[in-house]
Amino acid sequence: MIHLGGLQKIRTIELSNLITQKTMLRHPLARVALLFSGLVSSLFIFDFEVSSSEPDASAQPNFLVILCDDLGYSDLGCYGSEISTPNLDALAASGKRFSHFYNTARCWPTRSALLTGYYAQQIRRDTVPGVKSGGQGQRPSWAKLLPERIAPLGYHSYHSGKWHVDGLPTKNGFEKSYSLQDHDRHFHPKNHTLDDKPLPAVGPEDSYYSSTHIASRAIEQLQYHENNHQDKPFFSFVAFTAPHFPLHAPKELVDKYRPTYQAGWNQIRQQRWLKMQSKGLDFGLAHPSQVEAEVGPPYDFPEAIKKLGLGEINRPLDWESLTTQQKEFQADKMAVHAGMVEAMDTQIGRILDHLKNSGRWENTLVLFLSDNGASAEIMVRGDGHNPSASPGSPESYLCLGPGWSSVSNTPFRRHKTWVHEGGIATPMIVHWPAKIKPQDKPISKPYHVIDIVPTLYGLASQEGINANTGWLGPDLPGKSFAHEFDPSEDRIDSKAPRVLWWQHEGNRALRVGDLKIVAAGKDSTWELYDLAKDRAESENIAQKQPQDLDRLVNQWNELTEQFRKQAIDDSPQGIDR
Ligand SMILES: [Ca+2]
Numbered sequence: 001m002i003h004l005g006g007l008q009k010i011r012t013i014e015l016s017n018l019i020t021q022k023t024m025l026r027h028p029l030a031r032v033a034l035l036f037s038g039l040v041s042s043l044f045i046f047d048f049e050v051s052s053s054e055p056d057a058s059a060q061p062n063f064l065v066i067l068c069d070d071l072g073y074s075d076l077g078c079y080g081s082e083i084s085t086p087n088l089d090a091l092a093a094s095g096k097r098f099s100h101f102y103n104t105a106r107c108w109p110t111r112s113a114l115l116t117g118y119y120a121q122q123i124r125r126d127t128v129p130g131v132k133s134g135g136q137g138q139r140p141s142w143a144k145l146l147p148e149r150i151a152p153l154g155y156h157s158y159h160s161g162k163w164h165v166d167g168l169p170t171k172n173g174f175e176k177s178y179s180l181q182d183h184d185r186h187f188h189p190k191n192h193t194l195d196d197k198p199l200p201a202v203g204p205e206d207s208y209y210s211s212t213h214i215a216s217r218a219i220e221q222l223q224y225h226e227n228n229h230q231d232k233p234f235f236s237f238v239a240f241t242a243p244h245f246p247l248h249a250p251k252e253l254v255d256k257y258r259p260t261y262q263a264g265w266n267q268i269r270q271q272r273w274l275k276m277q278s279k280g281l282d283f284g285l286a287h288p289s290q291v292e293a294e295v296g297p298p299y300d301f302p303e304a305i306k307k308l309g310l311g312e313i314n315r316p317l318d319w320e321s322l323t324t325q326q327k328e329f330q331a332d333k334m335a336v337h338a339g340m341v342e343a344m345d346t347q348i349g350r351i352l353d354h355l356k357n358s359g360r361w362e363n364t365l366v367l368f369l370s371d372n373g374a375s376a377e378i379m380v381r382g383d384g385h386n387p388s389a390s391p392g393s394p395e396s397y398l399c400l401g402p403g404w405s406s407v408s409n410t411p412f413r414r415h416k417t418w419v420h421e422g423g424i425a426t427p428m429i430v431h432w433p434a435k436i437k438p439q440d441k442p443i444s445k446p447y448h449v450i451d452i453v454p455t456l457y458g459l460a461s462q463e464g465i466n467a468n469t470g471w472l473g474p475d476l477p478g479k480s481f482a483h484e485f486d487p488s489e490d491r492i493d494s495k496a497p498r499v500l501w502w503q504h505e506g507n508r509a510l511r512v513g514d515l516k517i518v519a520a521g522k523d524s525t526w527e528l529y530d531l532a533k534d535r536a537e538s539e540n541i542a543q544k545q546p547q548d549l550d551r552l553v554n555q556w557n558e559l560t561e562q563f564r565k566q567a568i569d570d571s572p573q574g575i576d577r
Pocket residue numbers: 068069070106107244371372
């Protein structure tokens with residue numbers, strides 16, 4: 001049940017979500033909260049009806065969620081890239097793109113948020129001071145993953161690729177899992193599991209490539225589903241490890257892209273920006289963000305720079321100031337990155353073909369997104385780096401670095417781990433022939449990976465999350481974006497601004513409507529931007545609008561404290577619901 005604390009929270013913090021989220025409106029106490037708040041007209045009362053009918057299995061959609069790793073905002077053709085991504089471009093052309101979709105800036109917090117519907121700090125999957133949390137944190141018992149939530153609704157769930165969530169996939173609702181746990185080898189992984197049992201290490205003679213194998217396993221699982229649960233819907237979670245470092249790609253693709261990137265990062269970034277604008281992604285900006293030449297990788301590994309040789313450079317300096325050796329080395333790195341993205345797109349095409357051939361195409365909702373922005377990191381791990389090895393080959397260990405990640409994140413500021421737009425903005429494609437009408441213009445309302453659980457659960461249950469759902473734990477901070485699929489659907493939208501919160505390694509942000517406060521690093525001061533006209537985060541208006549700054553900072557502090565309290569509470573009975 002909701003006690004007073006829960007009610008207070010709904011009224012003060014979650015109000016914007018509450019007004020738009022039918023699921024919460026169905027709770028009788030949420031109704032009372034709204035009626036007393038005086039902020040809703042009587043029209044909303046039509047949303048209050050509770051349906052108790054069982055879901056109609058024939059109408060329940062299948063879900064294919066494709067999450068990739070460290071892909072930048074503009075790395076797909078349909079988001080402005082020169083990289084060939086025909087399968088994802090076609091998906092976007094017959095579906096929709098989101099222009100303001102967000103992740104959490106890092107691998108593991110995004111995965112836990114995507115699969116639970118909570119901010120990672122609420123469930124101890126990103127650092128909370130004084131609490132055992134972060135990459136090694138264990139979720140509270142109430143923070144279940146989506147597969148366990150939708151199993152009672154008839155769904156069978158499958159996982160293929162990166163995991164990076166606490167616990168094992170098959171102990172968390174996934175019926176089948178291929179888990180690639182070796183994050184240092186795209187060609188010959190040493191650690192990977194099938195249904196959580198170790199597989200033999202892949203030998204050098206094997207033709208294994210991560211994206212190919214992840215797709216093959218996903219297809220195998222879908223085939224298993226057809227053979228064993230044909231009348232039931234599925235949730236397939238395909239988590240590619242591309243294009244995360246080390247930059248490894250099939251040689252023919254690296255060779256294909258090598259000439260392209262001789263042009264250098266200044267020119268490619270400008271080309272992308274021009275193409276983005278032609279694709280409805282201009283954000284009202286006159287220019288992309290200024291590349292911050294002094295901002296390098298988030299972590300220093302000076303020994304790695306030495307191992308990589310004189311071609312490596314850890315600052316995004318003007319391309320023309322680079323030596324010939326640096327230009328060649330850097331251009332090759334981007335060629336491998338592009339090869340990884342194209343190879344992943346090809347493998348996504350195989351999975352989509354399987355859906356078409358198995359009759360699941362019409363009623364499968366496909367989501368594609370990235371777990372964080374492109375990375376400025378530079379390091380050498382795994383089997384090390386052989387300077388004489390061909391770039392992108394198994395003996396090489398290369399990272400994108402800040403020069404090219406500034407291109408991948410065009411037109412935004414900063415990179416993976418930061419919560420400026422470059423770290424947290426992701427391309428997001430949705431496709432569902434049965435329900436989604438193709439739309440050229442991107443959906444520009446802000447959404448976040450915390451919104452995926454409310455969306456998918458709502459579609460699976462055909463009702464949403466309500467008092468009868470039996471969920472333990474705090475109210476979900478996210479809201480469904482399913483109404484965006486069909487703009488003709490009657491819907492009264494909230495006038496209240498959307499509130500989104502971030503924190504990662506001292507980097508902090510809060511977006512309220514179009515205003516965003518952001519700070520880089522634990523002790524740094526807050527900056528304030530109006531994203532409606534300055535999504536490049538170029539003009540800090542903190543001094544011009546001190547009241548807005550104070551209001552947002554207070555709100556960030558309140559939410560942070562609320563999430564900290566939730567993170568320490570393991571007992572379902574101690575939680576508001
Ligand atoms: Ca990542």
